[in-house]
Amino acid sequence: MNFYYIVIVIILMLATSACWKAWKVPRRHGKSTIQMLSTENHAENIETPNHIPKYRRVPTIPELTWSVRAIGRVECSYLNKFSVPRQATIHPTNKTTNGTILSTSAPEIAKLVIFPEYRACLDDLKGFDYLWLIGLFHLNSGFKTHIHTRPVSPEHPVPSEVGLFSSRSPHRPNPLSLSALRIVNVSTAEGVVHVEGVDMMHDSPILDIKPYLPAFDSFPEARSGWMDLIQQDYMQARVTGYQNIVSTRGARFARAMEKKAARAEEGLKKDN
Amino acid sequence: MNFYYIVIVIILMLATSACWKAWKVPRRHGKSTIQMLSTENHAENIETPNHIPKYRRVPTIPELTWSVRAIGRVECSYLNKFSVPRQATIHPTNKTTNGTILSTSAPEIAKLVIFPEYRACLDDLKGFDYLWLIGLFHLNSGFKTHIHTRPVSPEHPVPSEVGLFSSRSPHRPNPLSLSALRIVNVSTAEGVVHVEGVDMMHDSPILDIKPYLPAFDSFPEARSGWMDLIQQDYMQARVTGYQNIVSTRGARFARAMEKKAARAEEGLKKDN
Incomplete structure (x- = not known):
């Protein structure tokens, strides 16, 4: 009898381990x-x-x-490159200066879809607040050594032209993107990371995901050259709210919408 | 006479502009x-x-x-990948737990050498305190979906294995490096950026340089999952000094040096 018990226990152990292996996300060693x-x-x-x-x-x-190869892709609502907000992590409500809501009142939650062979790498990412997304601006194909800046406000004068490497322009020799995104949810089994504040287009390739480590990545006092005053504004806005930021893109959009509304009204008047 | 004056002024203007163009770092529009x-x-x-x-x-x-193509290369004193410190920006003196100096007492100042066609992009970078260096761990060729962690101290237990994307391991599907480096000096004409805290090997390819913008990149309060306690230690150490950090690599190096010294002493005794 004792012998049979031992055999049954061994069979049960084997069955359990088989189930465990089948259930787990497969691990593998891959070539880079x-x-x-x-x-x-x-x-x-x-x-x-x-x-x-x-x-x-x-x-x-x-x-x-x-x-380099895509390890995943971004899924979000920005379908062309002109609708993408810049550095959206700090713009959770996407509001413009005069309160116009650009896309939605809730922050855009984007999906980072990781391809099956890299899914197991997502383990333990859930405990982090932010991640670094290194992606590719895959539709951009050229660069200029200097970029034209946009005037922000009379109080914050900026040089009309700055060197490319002192800007975060998406037109670069290697068009790599870098953004710190807030992690909302991680699902290793499905290979999906829900993040807030994506500033990439729908279907952009993901090249790498790294955890955000404040001791290595956070230097809140760092000076930022020609953007110093603007950055101070943004830092302030992270505490006091985003309504007071002079967002050129937002302001321009709001102006365009006002013009459109005015034209529509004129058209109505003419029709009457 | 009036006419001659005008001609002379025009010639002088043309000559000045020619000199200016010859003297300036050439600007160009390039293909990515x-x-x-x-x-x-x-x-x-x-x-x-x-x-x-x-x-x-x-x-x-x-x-x-x-x-992707190299836009420059790193020049530093780390000639093989085992001598490279991890995230060296926060280790300015490279000291170990018991005060052993690992490489030099002064922080390592590395050179980022930018190739001639991209030099003009360095304009205006001087005003920034930190830059993001995206480079390539070009000697690494494989990855594992999970990495083994090193035990740090009994007070800070870590899981024995974590997912690759929740670590900053250099063995990744796309082995891209990401480090915030303190800018010491920028020379656009020579295409050299002197930086402190490089954690790359000598001759590593540089893929991109971006300015560090605190409002977009700095989240000092971010939780960092399985590394949370260790990160808090490092954050504390940035204020109070680096002597109290339990650096596994440093401690191991110090132990190895002690053993070597002990062995040498024993050898001397035997010889006598």
């Missing part, structure tokens, strides 16, 4: 999607110190390219 | 280095809402890859 595209050795073009180990090294020179 | 590598239309594989404009759109699916 990175791949060096130009593999010729350009070592003769660059001075490499002799003490650097030669082990699979190609000195980094301008001709080198690598491939 | 991004390039879609797989251009077949996979539209039949995915449900695309009908209202999405079809204009140069390929729905984002796992097979899509893009190419």
